[in-house]
Amino acid sequence: MTNQMTGSSPWRYLLTDGENEVLFRAAEVVGFFGVRSGDSWGTFDLVGELVGPLDRVEQSEEAELVVVDQGGNWLGAYFVGAPAITVVTTGDGNDARLRVKGFRPAWPGEAVEAVWSRWWSGRPQEAGAWVSYTDSEKTAWLEVARLHSRFHVSVEKSGPFVLDGRVVVDVPSFYCALGEAINGPGGYYGSTLDGLADCMAGGFGPVAPFVLAWLRSEVARSHLGANSERDYFAEIVHLLAEHGVEVRLE
Incomplete structure (x- = not known):
């Protein structure tokens, strides 16, 4: 709409x-x-x-x-x-x-109101505006991006999509970066594992199979992987592969 x-x-x-x-x-x-x-x-x-x-x-x-x-x-x-x-x-x-x-x-x-205020001039035109945000601000960004996806028709692309792993330093930043890698600046493609699975099922842009090139993936692995209490990095990669996404860790 x-x-x-x-x-x-x-x-x-x-x-x-x-x-x-x-x-x-x-x-x-x-x-x-x-x-x-x-x-x-x-x-x-x-x-x-x-x-x-x-x-x-x-x-x-x-x-x-x-x-x-x-x-x-x-x-x-x-x-x-x-x-x-x-x-x-x-x-x-x-x-x-x-x-x-x-x-x-x-x-x-x-925090959500603050993000909407930053979008007052329009949807972001460059990726990564959220990089310096706190965890709560990045979570707010994801809510704004999710709600915006209802009114923004994503251009259908088949990939490969490139995820900049340098900015993935926590769970919210992964979803912020993934949304923009797939649907452009301000894009949304899930904010939880369940939400990611829903997006891969359709209605939020590309549907698998497609290729996701995860550059500098070792940065995310160090923050979300074996060094943390939960290996969220492995769960992400497994979920993507389970839904037909070819993840290239680079």
């Missing part, structure tokens, strides 16, 4: 209904990102402007919070179940502040 506004947009978020119709455009969201006590129910505010009649907003039975870039392209979206939407304040014209109470299995953290 591709959605785009015309020209440069000041909006960072959209609230849509179950049919992807835009209900509200927001420059700011308050209370959506951050640590919660574990309760799946949450409340957040949107500051921006109404789109369409007020009753259509308040009567919506489904909602998604969509993250957009400065060009209005849809970057990713979060489903909000059983939304209760009310207008808290109104200003000039369609200016308003919405309050949304709804359900999510998991709410995104502040």
